[in-house]
Amino acid sequence: MTADGTAVIxxxxxxxxxxxxxxxxxxRDLFDDPDVAYRTPLAAPFDAAAARAYLDGAIGAPRRLHLAITTDGRTALGEVLLNRDLRSIGYVVGAAHRGRGLAVRALRALRAMTEYAHRAxxxxxxxxxxxxxxxxxxAVARSAGYRRAEVGPETVTDKGRTYELLTWEHLAPAD
Incomplete structure (x- = not known):
């Protein structure tokens, strides 16, 4: 945490x-993307109004921690999200930053947020x-030490599409 209480990992x-x-x-640049629209519940198209609503929700969400993924502390390459109520993590890497180590960046962000969730x-x-x-x-989940949980798939309907989600879990290391 920074001096003003802002989370930085x-x-x-x-x-x-x-x-x-x-x-x-x-x-807008990160989330107005067909792949993001397909895989997430984010608004599509992700226009200026959607971006404003998302930012307002991210800043004011006490039970969710929305963090920009950066290498320099400034330029956002994507987002990693911790939902404290569901004890779950989600992440997105922007299309412009894919193909330049997407798996590595996603893995690093997932590992960092997982460690934060366990420790902090x-x-x-x-x-x-x-x-x-x-x-x-x-593949990113496996590389970060997640394994398939022993629960059945969850069926979700979002934006007119019905699909299944498999649950993966990461257990805190034993002390």
């Missing part, structure tokens, strides 16, 4: 920081939900 070559109003233009939030179990056909996310 520095780990694995990344600096995860809270979104600010100055990030509004970058949110006291979560003994952290979850991911991944569609069965999302091989890239499953």
């Amino acid at each position: 520095s780990a694995h070559g990344l600096r995860l920081r809270k979104w600010t109003p100055e990030d509004l233009p970058v949110l 939030e006291g979560m003994d179990r952290v979850l991911l939900e991944i569609e069965p056909d999302n091989a890239a996310s499953a």
Whole structure:
């Protein structure tokens, strides 16, 4: 945490920081993407109004921690989100930053947030939900030490699409 209480996580070559109003233009660039629209519940198209609503929700969400993924503390490459109620993590890397180490960046962000969830939030179990056909996310989850939880898939309907989500879990290391 910084002196003003803003969450900053520095780990694995990344600096995860809270979104600010100055990030509004970058949110559109990151989230107005067909892949993001397909895989997440974010608004599509992700226009200026959607970006403003998302930023307002991210800044004012006490039970969720929305952090911009950066390498320099400034330029947002994506987002990693910790939902404290569900004890789950989600992440997005912007299309412009894919193909330049997407898996590595996503893995680093996931590891950093997972470590934070265990250590700072006291979560003994952290979850991911991944569609069965999302091989890239499953590979990132495995690389970060997640394993498939022994629960059945959850069926979700969002934006007119019905799909299944598999639950992956990461258990806190034993002391």
